[in-house]
Amino acid sequence: MYTPLEQVRQSYQESLIATSDTAIPVKFRFYTDLPSIVPGIDTKANKQYEQQFFDYIRAGNWQEIHQCFTDFIDRSKQLGENLLQTSQKTRELLWIASRILGGEMGVEHHTQFYYFKSTDYRQLSAEVLNYLKAMENSFQDHQSEFEADTIHYIKQFIIDHAHEEISLDRIGKEVGLSPIYISKCFKDQLGMNYIHFLTECRINKAQKLMRDPNKTLKEITFDVGYHDPNYFSKVFKKICKTSPTEYRNKLLHKV
DNA sequence: GACGAGCGCCATTTCATGAA
DNA sequence: TTCATGAAATGGCGCTCGTC
CATH class of the missing domain: 1.10.10.60 (Homeodomain-like)
Structure with missing residues (x-):
């Protein structure tokens, strides 16, 4: 929550993201508590990593995309981040990846990011890999179908x-x-x-x-x-x- | 290494044609 | 009708040269 009037825009934008999927089974979400894509480094460097991550999606570089998620989950685990928060940030990245594939590249896919059932980091990794595999399959189908x-x-x-x-x-x-x-x-x-x-x-x-x-x-x-x-x-x-x-x-x- | 001017070539666009 | 290509006009790219 923000008190000063000038921070209303920031609050509004964060609310949009935080409420983008009402199916998430959490009562409250504190946006600033979500870990960054590379925990432990500054915001600017994180922006660059995120930009690189988006470029990998656009280029269809699935090996690097898998690596990004694996690295993120491993680092969060090493730094003792809260599993729920890591899971939420992972969902956010998957959702963005999904938007790039669907909105920018016209890749049709039907993956639903409701919530992760994982109770530990190992299960979270497995679930994420499954989601990524489904997205990659959609991407490959699209490539073979539409690109001469x-x-x-x-x-x-x-x-x-x-x-x-x-x-x-x-x-x-x-x-x-x-x-x-x-x-x-x-x-x-x-x-x-x-x-x-x-x-x-x-x-x-x-x-x-x-x-x-x-x-x-x-x-x-x-x-x-x-x-x-x-x-x-x-x-x-x-x-x-x-x-x-x-x-x-x-x-x-x-x- | 950065920048601007000028020039020639090449890619793009538009329209048209012919073949299947 | 669609696909593949050609012709002509145009704009922009790629390069050279000179200067800082």
Whole structure:
């Protein structure tokens, strides 16, 4: 509960989340008591972890999603967090994952997050894994049903060859289709242009390469498929809202 | 490394055509 | 009618160069 008037908005938002499912068998819920996704670290870092978790869902990276939940439950157990609170936070994350899959990606699934019956952390882990398995199955069904094989192949081809000289012409020859037709299908099915997808692949790879402090930005520029460090810097800033140097400094805790 | 200007090429869009 | 492709116009991307 908040007393000052200026905190009404915060109170309202928290109430919306807390009351999102009336089927939960608890009388009271104290939102601020819920543990964070990574117990023991600050709020900002937690936000980053949560953002990464959402990216894993969007990318369909189920191995990492499983790992996130396992890590969260293990850490909560080690820190002696209350089981009910951990269970509630887990439900919240599952619910968000469900919203991303359904709302953003059109994945139909019928998993109901009523409540966990678990009486210890081991059972909680097992229940969560079951929920995740069901969600993953829905995701896989959706993929096979709606994503044409050709577009899937082209996506993989771009990911695998993003660091090379790549064009719609080359892809067209690879799959035996017109570059113009490929461009149209790509936009229709993925909602983004071919070049946008290619750029994101390159920037993602660059972000990973920046973890190596021995690699210069010039080297990374060439490693990801660009030929000009200046242009790479411009594209990186446009996509990431920060310069390559600033990003790397934050990554390596040099701020 | 960051930024801006300028240029050429390429991707996208729109419309049209032909084949099945 | 649908699918695959082509032509033309247009806008934006990618790059170079110069400067700080």
